[in-house]
Structure formats: C-alpha cells, structure tokens
Amino acid sequence: MRLLPLLPYLDTGGSLTCITVGVIVGILVLILLGLMAYQRYVASRRPVQHLCDYCGHMVSVASDCHHAPVREKFLHGVCTECKKECRLVCAKCKRPV
Incomplete structure (x- = not known):
C-alpha cells in the first residue's frame, strides 16, 4: 500500500x-x-396520582385482589399483599382506573 x-x-x-x-x-x-x-x-x-373515570378525583390506585397499595408497572401493578400482578383500581370507589 x-x-x-x-x-x-x-x-x-x-x-x-x-x-x-x-x-x-x-x-x-x-x-x-x-x-x-x-x-x-x-x-x-x-406515589403516582391517577384520574378516576368514574368518581372524577385524582386518587392513588389499589390492587383489584386485596385493595392494597401496588407497585406500579405499565398498565398493571404488583400487589404488595400477595406479590402477584393485578389490575389497578381506584382507592375510593374500587372501580378500574
């Protein structure tokens, strides 16, 4: 070269x-x-606040299985009681967020 x-x-x-x-x-x-x-x-x-479609409040979310606090992931969470994946529900009215 x-x-x-x-x-x-x-x-x-x-x-x-x-x-x-x-x-x-x-x-x-x-x-x-x-x-x-x-x-x-x-x-x-x-903690992340979500707008509930039903009651209209800014609320924290709970698990649908035990209504316990959750560790949030994308579009679902992990229940702090049973450590399983769960859906997110409103902490006040218990309806899906």
Whole structure:
C-alpha cells in the first residue's frame, strides 16, 4: 500500500468547529443520561396520582385482589399483599382506573 501520497489529506490536528460540536454532543448525552437516571431511581419512588373515570378525583390506585397499595408497572401493578400482578383500581370507589 502506498500511503505517502495520501498523507497531505490526513488532517490529524482537527478543527475548532469539529471539537466544539463534539463537546456539545457529549454534554447533551450526559444530560440525557442524568435525566434517565433521575426518572428511573428518584421519580419512580413517588406515589403516582391517577384520574378516576368514574368518581372524577385524582386518587392513588389499589390492587383489584386485596385493595392494597401496588407497585406500579405499565398498565398493571404488583400487589404488595400477595406479590402477584393485578389490575389497578381506584382507592375510593374500587372501580378500574
């Protein structure tokens, strides 16, 4: 291979614009990772309020099996009494949320 004719085209110094764009992208990735970690570890511990379709109140949800508090997942929850998956019901009127 003959690399000597290609050496003038290889710019190892980098330009200021390229470095600036790289730094900005790196900072944005770090901010995104920080927000994802916050959502997963901090915000998920707070109780979530749901709007009940029947009684119209903002309520916490309960399990449909024991009417106990639940650990929420997407569209369902895990009952804290029996540790099984359950549907989410209104804590006041006991109807599905």
